[in-house]
Amino acid sequence: MGLVMVQSFAQSSQEPKLLRTLRGQRQERPAIWLMRQAGRHLPEYRELRARHPSFMEFCYAPQAAAEATLQPLRRYPLDAAILFSDILVIPDALGVPVRFAEGEGPRLEPVTTAEELARLNPDGLETRLSPVYEALQLVRAALEPDQTMLGFAGAPWTLATYMVQGRGGDREMARKFGFQHPEILAAMLDLLAECVARHLAAQLDAGAHAVQIFESWAEDLSEEAFQDWVIGPIRKAVTRLRELRPGAAVIGFPRGASHRTGLFARETGVNCVGMDIGADLAAARAAVGPDVCLQGNLDPMCLVAGGPALDRATDRILAAAASGPHVFNLGHGVVPGTPIEHVSHLVGRVTGR
């Protein structure tokens, strides 16, 4: 028995720290990465981005996307790289062209009828998204052995809100659509769950150690809608992904649904649940039990503010993180105005480096 435990530790210790945490191993100090750690808060990113007028073309340029992914790791001793890409590459690859209007967010041709849905073609998904996987390979080759490579995708409901509405925003149109046309939405979510699984499998093939599913719009859903539009489709995507890649480690981030953390963990089968800014870590730990990993949940505006409020909030999360496997992160993405020295300070406080 003692021997088995030693072997098990020796084997798993060859995986990078953050991946081990996702698999349920509590660490001496939490692993850390930050949502949107790559991007506009870095001057070197703004310079790189300025050379690529179209945001989607930037995402599809392997060298540029790889470079953007690696930039924050040169500045901060983070435990993971997350591929620089966008959740909307899936609708884009399905034949719903996505464009980013300056200061306006993404715009898509809305998909709201069974006919429009039937025209979407998932066949060549991995071929059309091959530049994404190429970027991921470049990044993985540049990582240290203890750094974790993360891939990601948007969750089916989040992607569907953009496809139905043709844009982001308050999701009111998407919810109305779901109440009026449950069967069209269900078919769209099925298609997207399959695409999410395949896109994540291809990222694991290209070198990702684990993947995150971003359910950015899990808030404002009744129990029934949450079950039908969030839980069911994510469970399908995770189940299908593990058929394609047995043992795949998955983080699910249902933003705005921290009151359903236990349900979400149980029913989707993810290894780790991302906590949003407002989540209570102790309640979440009680809800998921000792083995499921939690991730989060510093307020990005606290990181902008810095000073004593940042240290206090960081230490509170570190204290709560001691109760089980935990990946330190923000509760939402790094915002553009975040001072670099605040990020350095935070990562130093968490890692001791």
Add this chain to the structure above:
Amino acid sequence: MGLVMVQSFAQSSQEPKLLRTLRGQRQERPAIWLMRQAGRHLPEYRELRARHPSFMEFCYAPQAAAEATLQPLRRYPLDAAILFSDILVIPDALGVPVRFAEGEGPRLEPVTTAEELARLNPDGLETRLSPVYEALQLVRAALEPDQTMLGFAGAPWTLATYMVQGRGGDREMARKFGFQHPEILAAMLDLLAECVARHLAAQLDAGAHAVQIFESWAEDLSEEAFQDWVIGPIRKAVTRLRELRPGAAVIGFPRGASHRTGLFARETGVNCVGMDIGADLAAARAAVGPDVCLQGNLDPMCLVAGGPALDRATDRILAAAASGPHVFNLGHGVVPGTPIEHVSHLVGRVTGR
């Protein structure tokens, strides 16, 4: 003992149904009102509103505000009227002029320094807001004995977000401000808690049976921020209100914080907690116990959609409402495009009328 119970019932049955529910009496069928039941979904409102170019002047015109308040009660057999007004009358009365730009939402002169805060003057609050109380008196005089008159105010944190930012939106600036200048924000919240209590007391004097405190921006707050910015200030406002008006019945609506319903009910002392769209009613009932009233929480977009989804969602809430005192409501306000026949159908299904 039997006699006492009969007397107690006889006495309380003289209060209108919705008020009795707030006081903890379970009803055979829930009382119902709808947030934003007055307003843009009604053609008679749009006609009335068109005659008053400035929205704030409209709110300060007693006849117009009273008429807007009464319009939905002529169409639907609702159990309550809620005064047509705006949460921003408090900053406006404090000397922070509010204007509504067409299609843009409210704009205020930001208050972000101790000096700017010191210039705000609460002395004449009730005098400056007397047209609001006059409107309320007009409405109350027109109500049936079993209809409840509701007053309301914005919660201190919600009002502070508008004052700090000079506008609504994502509250990122307000949170950053709170992390950087906790003492200025605390002073602002203290001032606002006092003003909220006085504004609500004046509405009770003018004929309101009960009041609702709208904490529209309770989401995205860490446990510490929620305690300092939401719980503390609302507790202060409720405590102060009950010093001024013993026994005042208060509904608190912390939108986006349904995972903290138990904490909110316990620590603020409200009679009733409003549930947002995403709240789980069974979990909320378990958290508050059998005596605290709950209110909510139909998705307004389900009301727009109508049909089988609306009936199913209505019946689910009615079933959950049987577990304790419950006021049927939406989880957010009626949206402008809501069909009148859907509202009639909903109110009919809940009231049996």
